[in-house]
Amino acid sequence: MKKSLVLLLTVVFAISLAACGNNTNNNAGSANTSSPSPSASESAAPSESATPSAEPLSGSVIASGSSALQPLAQAAADKFMADDQYKGVSVQIQGGGSGTGLSQVSDGQVQIGNSDVFAEEKLDADKAKELVDHKVAVIAMAAVAHKDVGVDNLTQQQLVDIFTGKVTNWKDVGGTDAKIVLVNRPSSSGTRATFEKYALGIKTEDLPGSIQEDASGTVKKLVSETPGAIGYLALSYLDESIIALKYEGVEPTTDNVKTNTYPVWAYEHMYTKGEPDAAAKAFLDYMMSPEIQQKDVVENGYIPTSDMKIERDAAGTVTNK
Amino acid sequence: MNLPASEVRSAPAAKERRIPKHLAEEWRGRTYVYLCVLIMIVTIFSIVYFIASRGLAPFISHGVSVSEMMFGLEWRPDGEPAVFGALPFLFGSFSTSLLAAVIAAPLGLCASLFMTEIMPKLGKTVLQPGIELLAGIPSVVYGFVGLSVIVPFLRDVFPGLGVGVLAGSLVLSIMILPTVTTVSTDALRSLPRGLKEGSMALGATRWQTISRIILPTLLPSLLTGVVLGIARAFGEALAVQMVIGNAPHIPHSLFESAATLTSIITLSMGNTTSGSLHNNALWSLALMLLLMTFVFVFVVRMLERRVKR
Numbered sequence: 001m002k003k004s005l006v007l008l009l010t011v012v013f014a015i016s017l018a019a020c021g022n023n024t025n026n027n028a029g030s031a032n033t034s035s036p037s038p039s040a041s042e043s044a045a046p047s048e049s050a051t052p053s054a055e056p057l058s059g060s061v062i063a064s065g066s067s068a069l070q071p072l073a074q075a076a077a078d079k080f081m082a083d084d085q086y087k088g089v090s091v092q093i094q095g096g097g098s099g100t101g102l103s104q105v106s107d108g109q110v111q112i113g114n115s116d117v118f119a120e121e122k123l124d125a126d127k128a129k130e131l132v133d134h135k136v137a138v139i140a141m142a143a144v145a146h147k148d149v150g151v152d153n154l155t156q157q158q159l160v161d162i163f164t165g166k167v168t169n170w171k172d173v174g175g176t177d178a179k180i181v182l183v184n185r186p187s188s189s190g191t192r193a194t195f196e197k198y199a200l201g202i203k204t205e206d207l208p209g210s211i212q213e214d215a216s217g218t219v220k221k222l223v224s225e226t227p228g229a230i231g232y233l234a235l236s237y238l239d240e241s242i243i244a245l246k247y248e249g250v251e252p253t254t255d256n257v258k259t260n261t262y263p264v265w266a267y268e269h270m271y272t273k274g275e276p277d278a279a280a281k282a283f284l285d286y287m288m289s290p291e292i293q294q295k296d297v298v299e300n301g302y303i304p305t306s307d308m309k310i311e312r313d314a315a316g317t318v319t320n321k
Numbered sequence: 322m323n324l325p326a327s328e329v330r331s332a333p334a335a336k337e338r339r340i341p342k343h344l345a346e347e348w349r350g351r352t353y354v355y356l357c358v359l360i361m362i363v364t365i366f367s368i369v370y371f372i373a374s375r376g377l378a379p380f381i382s383h384g385v386s387v388s389e390m391m392f393g394l395e396w397r398p399d400g401e402p403a404v405f406g407a408l409p410f411l412f413g414s415f416s417t418s419l420l421a422a423v424i425a426a427p428l429g430l431c432a433s434l435f436m437t438e439i440m441p442k443l444g445k446t447v448l449q450p451g452i453e454l455l456a457g458i459p460s461v462v463y464g465f466v467g468l469s470v471i472v473p474f475l476r477d478v479f480p481g482l483g484v485g486v487l488a489g490s491l492v493l494s495i496m497i498l499p500t501v502t503t504v505s506t507d508a509l510r511s512l513p514r515g516l517k518e519g520s521m522a523l524g525a526t527r528w529q530t531i532s533r534i535i536l537p538t539l540l541p542s543l544l545t546g547v548v549l550g551i552a553r554a555f556g557e558a559l560a561v562q563m564v565i566g567n568a569p570h571i572p573h574s575l576f577e578s579a580a581t582l583t584s585i586i587t588l589s590m591g592n593t594t595s596g597s598l599h600n601n602a603l604w605s606l607a608l609m610l611l612l613m614t615f616v617f618v619f620v621v622r623m624l625e626r627r628v629k630r
């Protein structure tokens with residue numbers, strides 16, 4: 001009895017050791033595959049995109065961060081790894097939030113940090129300077145409300161009044177007599193930062209009685225079910241169960257975002273620390289290729305950066321392309 | 322099957338080295354156990370050290386005062402200046418978990434009485450596996466059920482949004498039911514038969530036996546179950562976060578959006594960068610949770626000592 005217990009424990013221990021060993025094996029394996037011609041692959045790396053089939057790429061890329069960007073990044077990663085050309089590269093996409101992505105890429109724990117906001121807004125200036133920005137898509141968001149509020153357009157001032165608690169009833173902004181219920185995001189959220197910066201123009205505080213949820217699905221569920229609720233969602237989440245409110249009379253559509261007529265949008269960033277290594281660069285290039293940009297980006301409800309008629313920097317200054 | 326053969330082969334080898342087989346076995350087992358214990362101790366201490374080092378940073382290097390953190394009513398991590406008052410979260414955590422215990426304790430107690438005293442056979446075959454099944458459901462499922470069933474129900478029946486302390490405690494009470502029930506069932510089963518039979522022999526009815534003999538005798542054990550349940554409820558994050566609303570304010574009613582220590586951590590941890598004041602303040606909340614867990618463990622220990630006496 002005792003012996004069998006010891007045996008069992010030993011087996012468990014051995015398996016756990018083996019599991020650890022596997023990892024190191026993998027690393028060694030990938031190192032081996034690249035070792036036959038180290039000098040060649042290094043010299044080829046910069047001109048890799050010009051002669052893609054000349055040198056089989058290998059290595060692993062881990063991207064972590066923004067949950068808003070995660071579905072798109074995952075779709076791109078799946079396609080990327082299915083491509084024969086990049087067989088040796090494994091790409092892992094993890095969530096965790098923009099803050100996590102930025103700190104991890106800044107610490108060198110991951111190769112790519114996904115973020116909804118510019119690094120300058122979250123990290124210290126000297127840390128943000130080390131990161132290289134790759135804007136892979138544009139995400140736009142709209143204020144949404146419960147169906148029965150009787151309003152389909154709000155001005156900036158009205159939104160500010162609502163989100164600061166000055167206006168608490170829909171009839172004060174031209175709607176039905178119903179109490180306004182705020183379905184907000186947590187104060188650290190990238191989505192909230194974008195909404196506050198471009199729709200409200202000010203930072204707001206969490207009001208008593210307001211609801212804070214991080215997940216877009218939960219926000220949508222609460223807004224569609226709670227009478228008098230108002231929140232904001234990415235355009236890909238809009239459907240019949242809620243009303244998307246016009247902003248200053250402008251409809252939240254892709255075309256209006258492209259010309260910045262509708263200003264409530266943000267870039268999705270993939271940050272690398274310094275210039276990316278060959279494998280990460282291949283993935284980022286693939287991310288920007290028409291294959292992803294014109295198909296998966298659009299299908300997942302984002303807007304390709306190349307379609308934007310204008311450019312906007314971290315400070316919010318808009319320039320024509 | 323192969324074992325005897327290999328033993329035969331290894332026996333002479335062991336003799337050559339003059340180490341008796343049973344001693345080698347003893348040594349192997351001891352090394353293995355010590356190794357496991359060492360890993361466990363190192364893990365526990367590094368976790369405590371890590372949380373403490375991050376959680377104390379706001380007090381040491383950012384000048385946030387402990388009393389502000391413990392008793393402050395405002396939580397504005399992005400404000401100018403940033404304000405970190407965690408009292409609303411402490412209030413939320415305590416109110417939801419205590420209320421959950423108030424709901425779950427009588428239910429769990431009655432279920433375990435039913436399973437041990439009233440219908441042992443049905444209890445053991447049907448009710449107990451059923452309740453233990455509750456423990457295996459992932460908390461995100463509880464949260465989603467709470468959001469889809471309990472919140473709309475409360476919204477329709479009571480004034481308010483549906484989300485809030487009551488929705489949180491209802492979800493939690495179902496989650497801690499298995500803990501309360503299992504611990505009290507074990508306690509009831511361990512009761513010496515003589516105690517019950519003596520009471521019956523004196524002519525007491527079943528209700529008299531249960532209420533005057535069994536319950537008073539087992540009170541410390543039953544309370545242990547409830548405290549363990551509260552501890553579990555206190556630490557639960559995801560399910561509560563989905564139904565409580567997460568407004569960083571002390572609510573005025575059971576149906577107003579509130580927040581707990583855990584819900585605010587899960588909500589903001591991913592969005593803040595490590596090393597920032599906001600992030601470290603969240604670690605301070607985690608430190609509070611850890612300290613509360615120590616308190617709960619301490620209370621359970623006290624109760625256990627009373628049982629043994």
